[in-house]
Structure formats: C-alpha cells, structure tokens
Amino acid sequence: MKLHLKIWRQKNRKAQGKLVNYTLENVNPHMSFLEMLDTLNEQLIQNKEEPVEFDHDCREGICGQCGVVINGNAHGPLENTTTCQLHMREFKDGETVLIEPFRAKGFPVKKDLKVDRSAFDRIISAGGYVSVNTGQAPEANSIPVSHAIAEAAFDSAACIGCGACVATCKNGSAALFTSAKITQLAILPQSQEERKERALNMIAQMDKEGFGHCSNTEACEVECPQGISVLNIARMNYEYNRASFLKFKK
Amino acid sequence: MKLDAKIPQGPLEEKWLNYKKTARLVNPANRKKLDVIVVGTGLAGSSVAASLGEMGYNVKSFCFQDTPRRAHSVAAQGGVNAAKNYKNDGDSVYRMFVDTLKGGDFRAREANVYRLAECSLNLIDQAVAQGVPFGREYGGYLNNRSFGGVQVSRTFYARGQTGQQLLLGTYQALMRQVDKKTVALYSSHEMLDLVVIDERARGIIVRNLETGEIEKHAAHAVVLATGGFGKIYYLSTLAMGCNGSAIWRAHKKGAFFASPSWTQIHPTSLPQSGDYQSKLTLMSESLRNDGRIWVPKKAEDTREANTIPEEERDYYLERRYPAFGNLAPRDISSRAAKERIDAGHGVGPLKNAVYLDFSKAIKEQGQAKIAEKYGNLFRMYEKITGTNAYKEPMKISPAAHFSMGGLWVDYELMTTIPGLFALGEANFADHGANRLGANSLLQASVDGYFIAPYTIANYLADQIRTGKISTDHPEFEKAVKENKEKINNLLRIKGSRSVDYYHKKLGKLLYDYCGLTRTAEGLTYAIEEIKKLREEFYKNVYVPGENDTMNAELEKAGRVADYLEIGVLMCYDALTRNESCGAHFREEFQTEEGEAQRNDVDFQYISAWEWPGSLEQEPILNKEELKFEFVQPTIRSYK
Amino acid sequence: MSTLLRKIVMAATGLFLCFFLLIHCLGNTQLFMEPEQARLSFNAYSHFLTGNPLVKLISYVLYTSIIGHAVYALLITAKNKTAGGIYKKDNRGRASKWYSRNMGVLGTVVLIFLVLHFQNFWYVYKFGEIGIDANGNKDLYTVVVTAFQQLWLVIIYVTAMIALCYHLIHGIASSVRTLGLFHPKFVRWVHAFGVAYSVLICGGFAAMPVFIYITNLNS
Structure with a gap:
C-alpha cells in the first residue's frame, strides 16, 4: 500500500x-x-x-x-x-x-519526534520509592499482602512511563503517571512509613515540572497502553488531602 | 596469561560467607572520596549504583536510553527464581545450584552458581520490601509458578511483567539516590571507550546523544552492566538499542571475552514476516504447556493449517523426545524446529515457522479455560499478526535471545583489567552454555545488590590513597581524540548503503553459520565473509547527519562497527570448541540420534579470548579449566 | 498553591453551588401552584429570603462561591492552556466526553445566564419598580410570570439549563474525585446520583419558564 x-x-x-x-x-x-x-x-x-x-x-x-x-x-x-x-x-x-x-x-x-520526558524521572525521585537500603529487607513472607491488594498494586505499577497520558491530556497533566506510583505505594503495607511525604513531595514536583491540572476528562485512561485506571487519580487526591490534613495535626 | 578465578577456599556453602568475612572494607568517611562509574541501568546497573550510593560512594550512572527505566531488563516476562521453598516441595539452595549447573551443561563455575542460588533468597526479600507486587496467594503469602528444566516451583512472578516490576524497584532505589545526590545520573549518554591508566580502569569516554558532545569521566572503579549483545543477529528478541559496544571496547583495552558464541536461541518467538522486520517478539514459553508443536509431514506443503488432516502432521517434539514432548528445553526445541524448517517443512509465507497448535487443548479444556491461562498472549498474537489463534494454530520460530557469554570475570566479578567489573548479562558467569528460564533476572539483580557492593569495596579499599582521578591525564585526551576520529571516519565515508543493510547481512550470516547449529566449514566461511563485510562497511556505509546533534544512524553505525568485530570472535569461539554443549551445537559432534555430544575431557573449560592488538591478528585463546568438586557432570537426556 | 489545592477550591465551591441549586429549585416549585396561591406563597418565600440574617450570610457565601468558582476556573484554564500541547491534527476528543472537555465554555454560558437572571429578577426585586401583593410582600411572582411570557427568554432559560445540566454532570463526578473518592463501587454510585441530580434539578428549572409560558398562552 x-x-x-x-x-x-x-x-x-x-x-x-x-x-x-x-x-x-x-x-x-x-x-x-x-x-x-x-x-x-x-x-x-x-x-x-x-x-x-x-x-x-x-x-x-x-x-x-x-x-x-x-x-x-x-x-x-x-x-x-x-x-x-x-x-x-x-x-x-x-x-x-x-x-x-x-x-x-x-x-x-x-x-523531530523525540521528546524529553525526564520530568517523569524527577517526579519519581521526589518520593516514588520505598526508602529501604540493600540488605535491610526483612524475610519476604513476614509481610503478608492480600491477593486483592497485590493485584491492585500491580495494576497501578504496570505503568510503562511512556507519557501518552500527558500527550493526550488537553491540559498536559501528569496526574495519571504520578497517581499510579502514589497509589501503588499507598496501598502496599511495606510502603506506609513515607506515605504522607511521598504524596506531597511527588505532587509538588509534578507541579514544578509545569504539568497542568487534571480536569478529569478521563482521556488518559483510554490512551494508556496499560489501561491504568483514572481511579488512581482519585486515590492520589485522597492521599494528598489526607496528607495535607494530617500534616497540620502533627 | 594464567586466569585466576579467585574462588575462595572451603566447602561450597561457606565460600561466599568466607569471602564476605575477610573482604576488605572502606571506612564510611572515606567512601565519598571514592568515585565509581556504572554503565547501564538495567537490573544489574541500577541495583549496584543504588547500593553503592546508599553506602556513601560517589556514583555516576550512565545509560543510552532517555531514562534508566527503559533498560531491557524491563522486557523479561516470566519470573525470577529463588530457592525459598515456600511451596514445601523439596527446594533448597543446593537443589537450585544443581539445576542451574546442569541446565548450563556443566560449563559454569560451581562456586559462582552456588552463590547465585544462595543470594536468590535475599533478592526476593529486597524486592518485596521495595514494593514489587509479586503474585500472592489468597492468604497473602507469595506465590510461585514452575518453569522449564526443574521439578520444583521456585519462580516468583508479577503477572507477565516480572522484569518490569523488578526493574522499577531498582530504578526507584536508584532515583532515591539521585535525589540524595549520591548518584549522578547521565541518561542519553553512550559509552564510547574505557580509559585504562597504569593497567587499571580509571574512567570512560561517553557521547552525549543529544548534543554529540564527547565527555570524559574519571573514577576509581568502572562497572559495566550493559546487558547482552544478542542483537548482533539483527533479528532477535532484544530491544533495538541493545549492543555489545561497551564490553567490546573494554575487551579491546584488555578485558578478556568469554564464550562469545554461546547465545540462547529461544524457541517460541514470532517468525519473521518480511525484510522490513526489525525484531522478533517473544511469546512466553508457558504456551508450550498446552500447545502442540507440529509441521506438515509433506515438505513444501502449502495448504492451510486447518485443512491438513491429523495423520499428515508431524508432531516432531513428541516423536523425538517422548518423555518431555513439547516441553523439551529451549536449546533442544529450537534445534528441532530448525531441523524441520531446513528440511523444507517450515510453514508460513517465508516457510520459516512451525505450528503451535491449541486445538486439542481447546477441545479438551474449552476455549474459556485456555483464554484464562493465556488470554493476554493470544491478544498480543492477534495484535501483531492479525490472526486469531483460537481458530488456527500460531506460527512460531526460534529467535536469538540471551548471551551466556560476555566479559570474563573472576569470583569478584572483576574482569582481567583491575578496577573494571562486569555485571549481569554483560559478564559470562553463571549460566554455563545454556541459561535456565527465570535465572537472568536473578543473576542481574544478585550481581548488583549482593555481590558487587562487597567485591567493589574490597577493590576500593586500597584506592583511598590514590586521590581524585583527573580527566586531564593524557590517556583521557588520547581516548577522546581516537573516538572523535572514529566518529568522523564513519561520517566521512558517505557510501551508498545504510547501516541496517550491514547489520541485516551480518545477522543472516550469524544465524546461518553461528546460530542453532554450527560446522567447522561454515564457521570458517563466516569468518571470511564477516571480514569482507566489515571491509565493505568501511568503504560503502552511509551515515547521514552530523556529530553535533542527535543522530540515531551514527549511534547505530558505531554499534554495528563493533558487531562486525564481535561476530568474528563468536565464530572463532564456536570453531575452536570441538564439542556440542548447551546452546552450542556443532554438527560434527552429535550422537547417532542427533543429540549433543559433550566432550568433558578436552573442553571442560571456559574460553577467555584476549584481544591480539589488531583486527589482522587472530584472537588469542586463554582457558580457564573448570573443576567440579561437588557435582559430577552428567549427560542431559530428555528422551 | 498546588494544582490539587486549586482543584479543591473548584470542587468545594462547585458542590456548594450544587447544593444551593437544590434549595433554589425546591423553593421555586411554588411557581407550579394555582396562580393566586402561587403568587402569595412565592412572594412570601421571597420576602423571607431577603429578611433573614442567616439567609443573608448564606447569600454572601453564595456570591463568594460564584466569584471564587469563576476566578479559579480562569486561573486553572490559563495554566492548562500553557501546559497542554497543541496538535496540527487533533483527534484526542474521541477518548473523552465533549462536556468534560468544555467545562469552561459551559461555565461561561452559565455565568452569562446568571447575569441575565440577576438582572431579570434580583435587580428588579431589589432596586426596580415592583408591585405589592395582598399580603404586602413585593410581587415578584408577577415579574416572573410577565418575564416568561416572552418566548425568547424562555428559550434562553431552557438552553442555559441544558448547559448547566452538562456542567453539573461532569462537575459532580469531577469534584467528588478531587475530594478523593476512589472506591470503584461508590464512584459508580456517585456518578449515577450526579447524573440524576443534574437532570432533575435542571429539568425542574427548565420546566418553570415553559410551564408559565404555556399556561399563559391564552391570556
């Protein structure tokens, strides 16, 4: 053809x-x-x-x-x-x-068609990890994780970081990418210690990179190669609100 | 040169413990004065960079991709092995050690393989703590699946994306150190050369792939974790950017290259469909649990698969290996497929595939059951080929997959150049002549998390007094000049053929003569042909564009130039190994039934090739004899 | 201010306005009564709303919410315009609802309508010439009935309610998401509730001018 x-x-x-x-x-x-x-x-x-x-x-x-x-x-x-x-x-x-x-x-x-997506790296480095050094880990089965939680965490963790969510968003928002990592780590038991700081820091970095607001058009989910759910964004919002609220109580 | 693997004394179970007990250490206050360069950000590279950063060393991490998370570890599907024995089915470190050694056809070091099995326990702990969402049972405990070549369930998995999830775990650990400024990240940078000063690795030369700038980076130690070079075959299951340039250029600076010809050819990949094809997508081996492999009995049969009656089908794996049938190991299945295809029984438009048929399984178990087990793979198959595999059999064919060979390293993962370490697929270490499924993720991670941090510290312990390494040393200047010259040379040729043309030609030669089966005659012919191809390349390649900008063709040209040299070494390696073992099958050395004939008397060694100084000279073969003190080599049989 | 916090302002003001609409709509259903009864009842209700200090306080919250909602909408849109990409050919719309993408346009329609609406009734009630009913209350009912005998105004009101309806359908789902409701089951429920709520309220509002126009066709 x-x-x-x-x-x-x-x-x-x-x-x-x-x-x-x-x-x-x-x-x-x-x-x-x-x-x-x-x-x-x-x-x-x-x-x-x-x-x-x-x-x-x-x-x-x-x-x-x-x-x-x-x-x-x-x-x-x-x-x-x-x-x-x-x-x-x-x-x-x-x-x-x-x-x-x-x-x-x-x-x-x-x-040409190549773009700089290093902003994603900086969002992850702002908190998208569990602070565990090599050698510190306890025996794997000492932290049971229910089947449902493990599967849900996987659904969020499946993100391949391609940036289609940002490209397809009329606002150039990185909410789906950021929220997927926040959600994965917010629901797993082994990553609870830094839950509040993680959410606040990653979102602050996301804003700093110049991404727009999420206006919940849900287009990102449709174009996402891994079909990451927009409910991750809801979860991110929840984590943000929770963290902002609990921060003042401290 | 006498190769010393530096294997610690003592019983098998205590060797690594003994090493760790006596290894030298670096005082925490001194660590930030020591610089380490890590090239590659796959599982091995990211994990070692993160681990060293956590310890307080000054680390620089390089990758050619636009972000570390793209490294090809990401693509591993099936799982990662660990001898946790959670299934209570009799697994142990020792059993895993034996399985791996046997799977590798007794061409690996006992001590290394044992350490791999031993450290597998820690890896699962580490990954879980990082938040890797491994598959779980309903009680919340980790689940396992079984994999080829073993009789226990020891494979941990995260659906069909285990490599991705493990890599993201290490990537996040790495990015955490980047945030703490213990690791400086250089993505979109490609290593061009290794700088050796006073016989020690002291730095690298890199090209910034966006600006074309050539940069110098000095360090007290250099770690290469640059993955495998299976892409040398052009059509492979590897990513387009996978290359052998870093290890090859280190080889030319004095690092020995071990067993370059041992490439695993994976049996269940999608076949080539045309000249334009750029890669062969892997279909998980698990499909062979329910799929039956066959070809038409009649050669050159052009009928549609579904119209060929049962009695005219040749289920050749079931016929040749009744005990294992369609589940025969990778090397054996691949070779059997090639044998049928070469005999003219191949199917598909290019006659280069065999059928993987699910009709019997669908009849017996129902389509729903098959969809539940393999639904995502059937979808992927349809996406790529446009064919519904529930209705007609899949077409599959063997494809180059994993390099068992790589830089020769001792027990400390150090190459023959002091201060230069090679980790993961870039070294030759633990898989022998054939890698077992789900062991590659394991080896890369274990090298990076649990082995190199100790052995590199042991090396760095006497480097504290060296002081900062300067990039002003004449060796750096010399390397920069040479590499600029090399690049300009490529750009000046302005011939008429694209880089891919040469890469495809080289790939074809290697598939034909240094692929699934090899002969002395074919290999000798291939060496001459590749040399001719290389000459033609330097006369007639066309590399468009400039150096001072992003230039993918220039990147490819550099990699293919190296491939044209590696290809020759691969053929020499295959030619001098007059036996068949694992992935290496010499037609002259087979039993009457056509099975591999290993020769433990003459070839129980690792070939470690030494750069002779120029391309005109023949490479120099050094041998590291393998001693089996704990397990006696046996003949693999799958009849 | 973080992008999420701005969205929370939008969600909070928006949800308050939604709640106000419910009260407003319920109160106005008095217009559907028999004309004479409606007149007295509606005017008494209007009088109550202007006299009560609590209602006054709420009205200030209301004005602040409208202004806040509009100002933050502008801030957010301005940032989004610079952050989002522009394509030579743009087919991204296939992946989302048109009203989700055009909340700003719908909101502007609603805002313009609001100005008209205030001018039609609120301004007349406060500052205009207005009669007195049998109970001595200002006769807003007559103003309303007179206004809605003009077909063009009825059409504008109905159109604005359609715009408002779509604005609310997206707005309710979106604001609940901004506040962090993530459980799939409850999200589904809230979404269904939001659609029903929007249709009922906007339908109710739209029915009022239509009802008055039709019942007064012969007079």
Missing part, C-alpha cells in the same frame, strides 16, 4: 519545527508502525536526506520509549496500544498519516 506522510521535523530544542510531506510506496500491512518509519528512513538515506529521529527501543510494548501522535491520537488509532504494537493494517491504502511528537509543556521536543 501507499501512504502520504506528514511528519513533524524539528532540528533541535530551540529550532522552529514544521510538517514535511513524504510519500512511501510498498508499505506492507503486516509492518509495525515503527517498521514503516524504518522503511521511510531507509528511503531517506538512499536519497541522502536526513532520516527522521523517533523514540523506540524494545518494540514489544513494555519499555515505554516509543510514542508519537498519529492522526491526532497518542500512540495512534488503537486504544490501549503503544506505537510499536500498532500495525499498518490499521491504515488504508492512499491514506494521509500525520505524525507529530508528544506535546506538552512538561515534554519539550528534542528533535
């Missing part, structure tokens, strides 16, 4: 970017979306043009590195699917496909 591509090209962080048109013949419907981009790059290299830079690594939907906005949707037309797991059979012959980077104030574009 044949595709008309409109791809965002931007030299570096400071440069002004623009959409550039490309035509790609012989696209195989079994190709993954990223393999289609590989094919385009191969063609660009043959023509001595600069290939398109895009984020990708594991190509099996778990590392969270890939992610572009395809025809106005983060990770493309399929819901709950990473860009690398999207295949060209989802597109029609002769279709025009518009490819842009994830956009948000918290995610500056580095080059």
Whole structure:
C-alpha cells in the first residue's frame, strides 16, 4: 500500500519545527508502525536526506520509549496500544498519516519526534520509592499482602512511563503517571512509613515540572497502553488531602 | 596469561560467607572520596549504583536510553527464581545450584552458581520490601509458578511483567539516590571507550546523544552492566538499542571475552514476516504447556493449517523426545524446529515457522479455560499478526535471545583489567552454555545488590590513597581524540548503503553459520565473509547527519562497527570448541540420534579470548579449566 | 498553591453551588401552584429570603462561591492552556466526553445566564419598580410570570439549563474525585446520583419558564 506522510521535523530544542510531506510506496500491512518509519528512513538515506529521529527501543510494548501522535491520537488509532504494537493494517491504502511528537509543556521536543520526558524521572525521585537500603529487607513472607491488594498494586505499577497520558491530556497533566506510583505505594503495607511525604513531595514536583491540572476528562485512561485506571487519580487526591490534613495535626 | 578465578577456599556453602568475612572494607568517611562509574541501568546497573550510593560512594550512572527505566531488563516476562521453598516441595539452595549447573551443561563455575542460588533468597526479600507486587496467594503469602528444566516451583512472578516490576524497584532505589545526590545520573549518554591508566580502569569516554558532545569521566572503579549483545543477529528478541559496544571496547583495552558464541536461541518467538522486520517478539514459553508443536509431514506443503488432516502432521517434539514432548528445553526445541524448517517443512509465507497448535487443548479444556491461562498472549498474537489463534494454530520460530557469554570475570566479578567489573548479562558467569528460564533476572539483580557492593569495596579499599582521578591525564585526551576520529571516519565515508543493510547481512550470516547449529566449514566461511563485510562497511556505509546533534544512524553505525568485530570472535569461539554443549551445537559432534555430544575431557573449560592488538591478528585463546568438586557432570537426556 | 489545592477550591465551591441549586429549585416549585396561591406563597418565600440574617450570610457565601468558582476556573484554564500541547491534527476528543472537555465554555454560558437572571429578577426585586401583593410582600411572582411570557427568554432559560445540566454532570463526578473518592463501587454510585441530580434539578428549572409560558398562552 501507499501512504502520504506528514511528519513533524524539528532540528533541535530551540529550532522552529514544521510538517514535511513524504510519500512511501510498498508499505506492507503486516509492518509495525515503527517498521514503516524504518522503511521511510531507509528511503531517506538512499536519497541522502536526513532520516527522521523517533523514540523506540524494545518494540514489544513494555519499555515505554516509543510514542508519537498519529492522526491526532497518542500512540495512534488503537486504544490501549503503544506505537510499536500498532500495525499498518490499521491504515488504508492512499491514506494521509500525520505524525507529530508528544506535546506538552512538561515534554519539550528534542528533535523531530523525540521528546524529553525526564520530568517523569524527577517526579519519581521526589518520593516514588520505598526508602529501604540493600540488605535491610526483612524475610519476604513476614509481610503478608492480600491477593486483592497485590493485584491492585500491580495494576497501578504496570505503568510503562511512556507519557501518552500527558500527550493526550488537553491540559498536559501528569496526574495519571504520578497517581499510579502514589497509589501503588499507598496501598502496599511495606510502603506506609513515607506515605504522607511521598504524596506531597511527588505532587509538588509534578507541579514544578509545569504539568497542568487534571480536569478529569478521563482521556488518559483510554490512551494508556496499560489501561491504568483514572481511579488512581482519585486515590492520589485522597492521599494528598489526607496528607495535607494530617500534616497540620502533627 | 594464567586466569585466576579467585574462588575462595572451603566447602561450597561457606565460600561466599568466607569471602564476605575477610573482604576488605572502606571506612564510611572515606567512601565519598571514592568515585565509581556504572554503565547501564538495567537490573544489574541500577541495583549496584543504588547500593553503592546508599553506602556513601560517589556514583555516576550512565545509560543510552532517555531514562534508566527503559533498560531491557524491563522486557523479561516470566519470573525470577529463588530457592525459598515456600511451596514445601523439596527446594533448597543446593537443589537450585544443581539445576542451574546442569541446565548450563556443566560449563559454569560451581562456586559462582552456588552463590547465585544462595543470594536468590535475599533478592526476593529486597524486592518485596521495595514494593514489587509479586503474585500472592489468597492468604497473602507469595506465590510461585514452575518453569522449564526443574521439578520444583521456585519462580516468583508479577503477572507477565516480572522484569518490569523488578526493574522499577531498582530504578526507584536508584532515583532515591539521585535525589540524595549520591548518584549522578547521565541518561542519553553512550559509552564510547574505557580509559585504562597504569593497567587499571580509571574512567570512560561517553557521547552525549543529544548534543554529540564527547565527555570524559574519571573514577576509581568502572562497572559495566550493559546487558547482552544478542542483537548482533539483527533479528532477535532484544530491544533495538541493545549492543555489545561497551564490553567490546573494554575487551579491546584488555578485558578478556568469554564464550562469545554461546547465545540462547529461544524457541517460541514470532517468525519473521518480511525484510522490513526489525525484531522478533517473544511469546512466553508457558504456551508450550498446552500447545502442540507440529509441521506438515509433506515438505513444501502449502495448504492451510486447518485443512491438513491429523495423520499428515508431524508432531516432531513428541516423536523425538517422548518423555518431555513439547516441553523439551529451549536449546533442544529450537534445534528441532530448525531441523524441520531446513528440511523444507517450515510453514508460513517465508516457510520459516512451525505450528503451535491449541486445538486439542481447546477441545479438551474449552476455549474459556485456555483464554484464562493465556488470554493476554493470544491478544498480543492477534495484535501483531492479525490472526486469531483460537481458530488456527500460531506460527512460531526460534529467535536469538540471551548471551551466556560476555566479559570474563573472576569470583569478584572483576574482569582481567583491575578496577573494571562486569555485571549481569554483560559478564559470562553463571549460566554455563545454556541459561535456565527465570535465572537472568536473578543473576542481574544478585550481581548488583549482593555481590558487587562487597567485591567493589574490597577493590576500593586500597584506592583511598590514590586521590581524585583527573580527566586531564593524557590517556583521557588520547581516548577522546581516537573516538572523535572514529566518529568522523564513519561520517566521512558517505557510501551508498545504510547501516541496517550491514547489520541485516551480518545477522543472516550469524544465524546461518553461528546460530542453532554450527560446522567447522561454515564457521570458517563466516569468518571470511564477516571480514569482507566489515571491509565493505568501511568503504560503502552511509551515515547521514552530523556529530553535533542527535543522530540515531551514527549511534547505530558505531554499534554495528563493533558487531562486525564481535561476530568474528563468536565464530572463532564456536570453531575452536570441538564439542556440542548447551546452546552450542556443532554438527560434527552429535550422537547417532542427533543429540549433543559433550566432550568433558578436552573442553571442560571456559574460553577467555584476549584481544591480539589488531583486527589482522587472530584472537588469542586463554582457558580457564573448570573443576567440579561437588557435582559430577552428567549427560542431559530428555528422551 | 498546588494544582490539587486549586482543584479543591473548584470542587468545594462547585458542590456548594450544587447544593444551593437544590434549595433554589425546591423553593421555586411554588411557581407550579394555582396562580393566586402561587403568587402569595412565592412572594412570601421571597420576602423571607431577603429578611433573614442567616439567609443573608448564606447569600454572601453564595456570591463568594460564584466569584471564587469563576476566578479559579480562569486561573486553572490559563495554566492548562500553557501546559497542554497543541496538535496540527487533533483527534484526542474521541477518548473523552465533549462536556468534560468544555467545562469552561459551559461555565461561561452559565455565568452569562446568571447575569441575565440577576438582572431579570434580583435587580428588579431589589432596586426596580415592583408591585405589592395582598399580603404586602413585593410581587415578584408577577415579574416572573410577565418575564416568561416572552418566548425568547424562555428559550434562553431552557438552553442555559441544558448547559448547566452538562456542567453539573461532569462537575459532580469531577469534584467528588478531587475530594478523593476512589472506591470503584461508590464512584459508580456517585456518578449515577450526579447524573440524576443534574437532570432533575435542571429539568425542574427548565420546566418553570415553559410551564408559565404555556399556561399563559391564552391570556
């Protein structure tokens, strides 16, 4: 099949970017979306043009590195699917496909389709951990965790940190990402000690990074490759309120 | 050179205890004066960086990904082994040690393997304390599943994303240290070279992948935890960025490279569907519990799978290995598949796959039961192939997966360059010639959390008086100059072929001649072909763009340039090992039934290759003899 | 001020306004009575509302809530506009409800309506020329009935109530989430309650001008 591509090209962080048109013949419907981009790059290299830079690594939907906005949707037309797991059979012959980077104030574009998501790292380093040093851990079975809690914690912990939630949020809010980690650690018994500080510090860092407010449109859940529930955001709000309240009582 | 593995004296159970008892220590006040560089942020890299940071050392952590959490440990699905014996089914450290040693076809050190099993107990404790949501029973206690090659349930899991959850645990521990400023994080930085001063590892040269700037970083010790190089086959289950460059460049600075040809080829991956294909997605091995593997009896049969009658199907694993059937170990299943495909019985448009058929299981257990067990895998299969595997059999094929080989390290995980350590998949250590399922997460974590923090301290103990290492040393300048030159060379060639073209060619050569089966003739041919390919690469590759900007093609070019050198060494390694063991199967050395024939008299050693100084010379083989004091090598049989 | 705290202000003021709407709506159901009875009863009720100091106090809370809700909405929207990305082609709407994305627009419609509403009744009652009913109370009822004999005003009121209804459906669910209700079962209940509450109240309000318009068609 044949595709008309409109791809965002931007030299570096400071440069002004623009959409550039490309035509790609012989696209195989079994190709993954990223393999289609590989094919385009191969063609660009043959023509001595600069290939398109895009984020990708594991190509099996778990590392969270890939992610572009395809025809106005983060990770493309399929819901709950990473860009690398999207295949060209989802597109029609002769279709025009518009490819842009994830956009948000918290995610500056580095080059072409690559964005800087280090804000997520800083949110985690503000408190998204259990302060246990190597060697301090007690015997694993000394902390029973009910099946339901373990499963719920997993549901939150499954986040791959791709940033589609931010890209798809009209407010550029990182609430889903931040809340997933806060929730995972708020419900597990082994991470209760820092529960209040964790919530307050991570949320403060999230704000500092310039992410917007969550206005509960719930779009993030639909585009999230792991289908992380928006109820994590509710839980984050609860943790924030609880921590803010208990802080004064101290 | 005489290789000294520095294995502590004493009974097997006491070796590691004895080591820890007598290892030298660094006073807490002195630790912040000591710098350690850790390259790689997977399970091994993150855990060692975090652990050293907690102890108070000054750590710099590097990764080429945009954040440490993307390291490829994230992709491991099945689980992590530990001899906790929570299932009360007779598991013990000793039993796990024997299973691992046997699984590796007796080509690993007893002491290392025992330590791996021993430390597995602590790892589960550590991970649980970090908040890793392992699967639980309804009573709240940890659950286990069973995995290939063993008779006990010792695999801990977090659904099908165990690697991700373990990695996030260490990533969070790392980010905690970043927040405390004991660890400085350098993501989007790729190591270009190791700097050796007065025969000790003293620093690295890195390239900032966003700006192209070449940076110098000095330290008292350097840790490489850069993972495996299975991506050398181009089509593999690995991430696109996985590479062997860090360990290869360290090898060229004097670190020995052990058993480079031992690559695990995983039997249940999705087959290649076209030339454009960039990676082969792994389907969990657990599918083989209910799926039956077959090919048409007639070669070049083009009928649809469902139209081939039962009597015209060849369930070759059940036929050849009646005792284990479809559950035969990875290396054996992969080889059997290749044998059928090569004989013209392969299926699919490229005739490169075998069927994994669930129709019998669905008939017996019902579709709902199968969906409950494997629903997510069937969904993933449909997402990728567009085929409903409840209706027609899956097509699977073998794919390069894990490098058992890597930098040679002693018991302290130190390479032949003092001060240079290699952890996780980047070293060769514990898996022998074949890795058991769910042992890779274990080895990476144990190396990083529980072994290297002791052994690195032991090394650093006499480094306090050295003082700060300066990056002004001429060796740093020299390395920067060489690497800039190397990069500019690549950019100047301006040929007509893309980097991927060479990578694909190399991958094909390796699959054909240094893959599931090898022959002396094929390997000799491959060595010449790879050398020719390398020459052509330097004449005709086209690397677009500049150095001073983000340039993915340039990154790839550097990695493929190294692969073209590693590939030759792999072939030499396979060529000189005149036996079949584990993943290494030489067609000349097989029994009458076509099974691997190990030679314990002549090849009970680890091949540790020494860089001869230039590409023109043949690599130098050093041997570390393996001694089995506690377990006697036996022949594996799955009939 | 953290993003979460700003949202709490929105939630708290919003929920108070929701509660006010309920009281307002219940009080106004007197308009559905027989005209003469309605006149006396409604006017007496209006008089009670202006005289009582407690009600006065609540009215100040009400005005503060309206202003606070609007000001914080502006602050939040301004920040969100700079934080969110703009795409050349934007199909993100498929993943959410239009009214969830357009709370600002709906809110503005409601605010403009409020100005009109105040001018129609509150201003007239306070400062305008207004008759006296049999009990000596200001005859707001006549003002209302007169106003709603104009079709265009009825249409505006009904339209505004539709806007308010959608604003409330999202607002109630969203504010409860902001306050931290995370249990899936209760979230489902509250959501259903919120929809019913919004439809009933806004339906009730919209029915008033329609009822008056229809019953006065022949006069």
